[in-house]
Amino acid sequence: MSETTFETAVVTGAGRGFGRAIAAALVAGGTRVVGVAREEGELRAVRDLLGEGFTAVVGDATDEGLVRDVIREYRPGLLVLNAGATPHMAPLQEHTWETFSRNWHVDTRHVFLWSRAALVEPLAPGSVVVAMSSGAALAGSPLSGGYASAKQAIRYIRGYAAEESERGGLGIRFVALLPQLTPATGLGSVGVAGYAARQGVDPDTFVEGLEPILSPEQVAKAVVHVAGDSSSASEYRVSGAGLRPLG
Numbered sequence: 001m002s003e004t005t006f007e008t009a010v011v012t013g014a015g016r017g018f019g020r021a022i023a024a025a026l027v028a029g030g031t032r033v034v035g036v037a038r039e040e041g042e043l044r045a046v047r048d049l050l051g052e053g054f055t056a057v058v059g060d061a062t063d064e065g066l067v068r069d070v071i072r073e074y075r076p077g078l079l080v081l082n083a084g085a086t087p088h089m090a091p092l093q094e095h096t097w098e099t100f101s102r103n104w105h106v107d108t109r110h111v112f113l114w115s116r117a118a119l120v121e122p123l124a125p126g127s128v129v130v131a132m133s134s135g136a137a138l139a140g141s142p143l144s145g146g147y148a149s150a151k152q153a154i155r156y157i158r159g160y161a162a163e164e165s166e167r168g169g170l171g172i173r174f175v176a177l178l179p180q181l182t183p184a185t186g187l188g189s190v191g192v193a194g195y196a197a198r199q200g201v202d203p204d205t206f207v208e209g210l211e212p213i214l215s216p217e218q219v220a221k222a223v224v225h226v227a228g229d230s231s232s233a234s235e236y237r238v239s240g241a242g243l244r245p246l247g
């Protein structure tokens with residue numbers, strides 16, 4: 001199948017950046033979106049923008065009880081696991097363990113919990129789980145502590161979950177996207193500023209090396225494409241130049 005419309009999708013980190021754009025693209029395509037984020041004001045703004053096709057759930061995407069309750073109440077056919085913490089940008093010697101491991105406790109933990117719940121419930125056959133990793137999982141990220149390794153762990157979780165879905169005959173597809181660094185999101189702009197300073201250049205000069213710039217709308221389009229195409233690959237790099245399967 002291609003470009004299939006899911007009746008209901010859950011998008012974590014839906015209040016801004018990639019998550020907001022993904023929610024908008026899905027609602028535009030006829031999917032009811034349940035958006036999860038901590039900031040009520042941001043979710044309210046998304047609801048005002050998207051209308052009745054968007055349901056706001058204010059809460060922590062790493063809360064196991066919330067994960068269980070959302071899946072049982074809304075029975076989504078699509079999970080988009082996009083929530084994540086902004087990493088602390090500093091060289092290794094200036095990190096504490098708490099700052100170094102920040103993304104393990106948010107990004108990786110939430111992908112683990114939602115993927116596990118998708119298998120345990122389980123979601124209906126034909127359901128899709130799209131987990132947001134990062135290009136940093138391939139290239140490293142020396143200023144962001146454990147960010148790159150946390151995003152690499154997401155790739156492993158995707159693979160393990162896909163294998164268990166196949167072993168159990170569940171028919172749930174698990175996909176990972178690895179977006180490149182972009183100044184078009186709050187998290188990305190922090191990364192751009194940090195690496196520009198490390199190289200001794202201004203942010204605009206650093207951004208020139210990232211062109212073509214990846215936009216949130218391109219990421220949203222990529223999510224819609226891979227979720228709706230059962231013949232798609234299991235992992236993709238996403239850049240301003242487009243979508244490219246890994247492997």
